[in-house]
Amino acid sequence: MTLLTDTGQQQLEIEFCGLPFATPLVLLSGCVGFGEEYTRVSGFSNRDAGAVCLKGTTLEPRLGNPPHRIAETPMGMLNAIGLQNPGVDHVVSAILPALDFTETRFIANVSGSTLEEYAEVTRRFDDSPIDAIEINISCPNVKEGGVAFGNDPDMSARVVEACRRVTQKPLITKLSPNQTDIAENARRCIEAGSDAFAVINTLMGMAIDTNTRKPVIGNNQGGLSGPAIKPIAVLKVHQVYQVCKSHDIPIIGQGGVTSAEDAIEFLVAGASAVGVGTALFYDPLICGKINAGLIAYLQSHGFQHISQLTGSLSLNPIPGTCCTG
Numbered sequence: 001m002t003l004l005t006d007t008g009q010q011q012l013e014i015e016f017c018g019l020p021f022a023t024p025l026v027l028l029s030g031c032v033g034f035g036e037e038y039t040r041v042s043g044f045s046n047r048d049a050g051a052v053c054l055k056g057t058t059l060e061p062r063l064g065n066p067p068h069r070i071a072e073t074p075m076g077m078l079n080a081i082g083l084q085n086p087g088v089d090h091v092v093s094a095i096l097p098a099l100d101f102t103e104t105r106f107i108a109n110v111s112g113s114t115l116e117e118y119a120e121v122t123r124r125f126d127d128s129p130i131d132a133i134e135i136n137i138s139c140p141n142v143k144e145g146g147v148a149f150g151n152d153p154d155m156s157a158r159v160v161e162a163c164r165r166v167t168q169k170p171l172i173t174k175l176s177p178n179q180t181d182i183a184e185n186a187r188r189c190i191e192a193g194s195d196a197f198a199v200i201n202t203l204m205g206m207a208i209d210t211n212t213r214k215p216v217i218g219n220n221q222g223g224l225s226g227p228a229i230k231p232i233a234v235l236k237v238h239q240v241y242q243v244c245k246s247h248d249i250p251i252i253g254q255g256g257v258t259s260a261e262d263a264i265e266f267l268v269a270g271a272s273a274v275g276v277g278t279a280l281f282y283d284p285l286i287c288g289k290i291n292a293g294l295i296a297y298l299q300s301h302g303f304q305h306i307s308q309l310t311g312s313l314s315l316n317p318i319p320g321t322c323c324t325g
């Protein structure tokens with residue numbers, strides 16, 4: 001799909017935790033299966049993304065939640081898949097060998113119900129060709145672990161510490177927006193050894209069928225993604241960046257990206273890379289278009305390289321305290 005010129009392509013190449021990304025775009029966990037999902041779609045190429053993040057993986061296989069698992073909402077969707085996956089051993093022995101590591105970087109997405117499970121899944125991925133490991137302490141769709149860990153800075157730090165002990169690979173912590181102080185949580189995770197952050201995971205939501213007066217989603221509640229959450233995600237990236245910038249810790253900004261302009265918002269707020277998830281469901285070829293839009297923006301605004309945008313936000317002066325009303 002990529003129609004970029006060599007010069008344009010070079011303007012998008014970044015280094016993320018020491019890994020070369022061909023573009024700052026990352027295909028997000030849960031939206032691309034185990035990296036092969038869209039490769040049958042004509043015109044789709046994993047090369048249009050700097051990295052592809054695999055579906056959340058646990059120690060044992062999981063069947064996931066009862067249906068319905070997804071519901072469309074205004075400007076987004078709710079999902080409660082419940083981490084359906086074949087278990088880490090299957091991913092490492094049967095799925096990773098079939099991926100083409102010359103096309104892009106592949107990132108594992110690790111989940112668990114206990115500290116020990118997070119550490120063990122991370123250890124098994126450490127012993128695999130995977131390029132980096134994302135710890136999902138923000139999944140809202142499972143009873144134990146997930147967001148229950150991610151909303152508590154102490155627990156978040158303990159999960160990161162436990163995973164850090166068993167891998168030298170880049171460790172990306174995926175933060176939840178469903179918490180009081182995301183910046184404090186980020187600070188604690190950096191101390192515990194996180195190399196990078198993914199900001200944000202989905203926000204908890206509910207949809208009700210007015211005929212049955214029951215929740216539409218089998219799990220009753222689900223994670224809201226898509227354009228509806230973008231302004232929240234941009235603010236969270238801005239807040240986490242305030243902690244990260246002095247430590248040189250990069251952020252994958254995500255939540256509702258559907259265009260180059262959306263991606264630029266995240267970069268300006270402080271992200272070094274930008275995730276694309278829900279948008280892939282209705283336009284699997286969207287990354288090629290976003291890459292082209294990013295290059296056009298750089299060229300029309302006189303930037304040499306995409307990294308110049310990271311954290312380039314210029315805040316308005318506000319006299320007194322902040323007011324939203």
Ligand SMILES: Cc1cc2nc3c(=O)[nH]c(=O)nc-3n(C[C@H](O)[C@H](O)[C@H](O)COP(=O)(O)O)c2cc1C
Nearest residue numbers: 028029030056079136201225226255256276277278
């Ligand atoms: C159907 C679906 C499944 C998801 N599964 C996972 C997952 O397994 N692990 C994870 O960390 N995030 C998961 N997510 C969250 C996405 O990776 C992403 O952080 C979120 O959807 C926000 O980005 P978006 O608005 O571009 O989709 C899932 C999202 C969707 C829509």
